[in-house]
Amino acid sequence: MRIALDAMGGDHSPEQTVKGAFDFLQSSCGQGSQVILVGQSDALRAEVKKHRFNPSQLEIVHTEKIVDMHDRPARIVKTKRNSSLVQAVELVRRGEADGAVSAGSTGALLSAALFLLHRIPGVRRPAVCPLIPTAQGGFLLCDAGANVDVRARDLVQFALMARANSVHLFDHPRPRIGLLNIGTEAGKGNDLTIRAHGLLAQHVDNFIGNVEARDLFAGVADVVVCDGFVGNILLKVIEGMVLHVAGWAQEKLKQHPISQLAVPLMRPALKDLAQELDYEEHGGSPLLGVNGVVIVCHGTSSARAIMNGLKTAIRCLTEELLGSIRRGIEAHLDIFEERNAVTTA
C-alpha cells in the first residue's frame, strides 16, 4: 500500500517526519508498503541522506508551499493548492496513494479532505476522534474539535463513526459508547445532550448513557461522544494538566533536597506512567466521515508518532474502516430524514 506523508507538517518536520517514514518502513507493519514524502524536495533529500536504507520504498513528490498557522483552513485548497498538506490529500484523490498522513493543521487537513475526497454518503459532519490515553487503555473522544455547533443527530453519527473506529483500530468487539454530560441520569444536561440521549439510545449499540468527565479516567467508556467545542476543551485541559502538573512536581522537588534525592529511584515508575499517558504511542487518528483514509497526527509529533500515524493508515485500509463506517451510517439514515429531523432534533 502507498501512503502519502505530508513531510512538512508538524512542529518537528521535516527531520522527524522523514525519520518516522524510515522507522515505519523498517517495522513489520511497513513491509511491502511505500511512503510518498510530499514536500520541498531539497530539504527532503537532505533528510533522506541521513538514513542508511534502501529507499526503493520511498518516493519524493515536490511541493513548494507549506501550510502554516496563519492560513485560513476553509480556503486552504484555493490559497495553497501546491502545499505539502493539500498535495498529500490530492494524491489520494488521484488514486496515486491509498491514504494520507499529516501532522499539520487539523482544520486545514479536514478542509482539504472534504474538498478533494468529499464525505462518505450520508455523513453530515466529519469528526476528529483521538484516543485519550488512560491507565485502562484509553477512550476515543469524538468529536474533539471539528464541529463546534452541532445538532443532536450529529452526535449519533459521531457515535456510529467512532464505534467503527473503536472496533477496527482498537479491537473492541462491542465498545461501550457514552455521552459526555454533567450528570449520569437521563434528563441531565443541556438542550443538546438531553435531545441526543434519546436518539443515541435508539440508534447506537451498547450505548451506556451519560458519562461524567470525572469518571473518564476510571475507564467507564470506550467511546465518549460530545460536540467539538466541549471535546476540544476537554482534550486541551488534559494536555495542559499533564504538562503543568509534571512541571510543578519538578519545581516542588527542587525545593526539598531530600525529595530531590529520590528522583533517580522514581524514574522506572515515572517512565511507565509517562508512556501510558503518551499520545504518541497511539499514533494519529483518522478523519471520520471523509471518503478516504486521511490520518491527522498531533502537531508536536516526533518520529515515533509519525511512524504510528503511518501504521494507523495501513490499519484503516486493511480493516476497511471506510466500508464499516458507510454501513453504520446507512443503517441509521432515517434520523436524517427531514420529517423525523424536525421533530426529534
Next chain:
Amino acid sequence: MRIALDAMGGDHSPEQTVKGAFDFLQSSCGQGSQVILVGQSDALRAEVKKHRFNPSQLEIVHTEKIVDMHDRPARIVKTKRNSSLVQAVELVRRGEADGAVSAGSTGALLSAALFLLHRIPGVRRPAVCPLIPTAQGGFLLCDAGANVDVRARDLVQFALMARANSVHLFDHPRPRIGLLNIGTEAGKGNDLTIRAHGLLAQHVDNFIGNVEARDLFAGVADVVVCDGFVGNILLKVIEGMVLHVAGWAQEKLKQHPISQLAVPLMRPALKDLAQELDYEEHGGSPLLGVNGVVIVCHGTSSARAIMNGLKTAIRCLTEELLGSIRRGIEAHLDIFEERNAVTTA
C-alpha cells in the same frame, strides 16, 4: 456576624461540619462571630459535646429533614422546606442570619436561594464560581454548572460578577478576565463564544480575550468565563485527573520495588503539591447573583473546608460583595435592553 451552617449537608456531616464550625470560631476570623448549626438537634448536640469549648457562640436550630441526591433541586423549597439546607437559607431571609453555608447539593442550594432571597436586581442568571487551584494561585471558573444553556449576554454578567468575586475575595485589584475558547484568536469558537467575545470586550474591564484550556494551568487569567455545561465538564475532568493520576502513580510505584523505596523521600514535595491543588484550602464559593450571602462548599468537604467556607461568608459580608456586584451589573444593564439584545446576542 451570624452565619447559618447547614450542618447536615455534605458527605462527612454532621461530624466534620460541626468540627468545622468549632475550628472557625477558634480562628481569628471567627472572633465575635456566631454560627447557627441547622440540622437534627440530637445528632448535633452529640457532636457538640465532643468539643471542649464555650458554646455561647454556637446555637442549634432543629430541622427534621435532610436534602439528598434524589431530591429534585427545582422543587426543594416545596418538598423539603423543613430541611437543614432550606432552613439555613430561610434564616438569612428572615434576617436571623447574615449568611448561609452548605456542603449540600449545589442545585438545591441555588434553588432555595433564588426562591427565598431572589436575584440581585438586573441579574438574569446566578452562577457558581469556584476557585480552581493551580501553582500560580488558581483561577475563578464562572459558570461552573448553574446554567447549562445561556446567551452571550449571560456570559457578560458572569464576567462582571466573577470579577467582583476576584477583587473582593482574592485581592486582585484588576483581575484578568478570559473567555474559555478553542483558540486564542478573536473569531474562534462556537456561536456563543464568538458573540460573547465582542460583548465582553465592550463591557468588561481588563478582558484579555480568548483563553485556551491548555493554558489555564500556566496562569493566563484570574477569571475564566464559560457556559455552565462546559464549566462543569472542565471542573470535573480536573477533579478526575487529580484523583486518577495520583492513583496510577501509586500503582506504578508498587510495580517497581526500587521506586517504592523513594516514596518516603518524596513525601515533603508531594505534600506541598497536594496542598496547592487542594480546593479545601480555599473554602467554598458564593452563589453569585443571589441577593444574599450563600456559600456552597464541595460535597466532600472536611472540617477544614467548612471552616474556610465560613470564613468566605464573613469575607463576603465585610467586603460588601453584594453591593459591588449590584453596582457592576447596574453599570452594564444596557446589554439587556430588548432592542440591543436582539441585535447583539
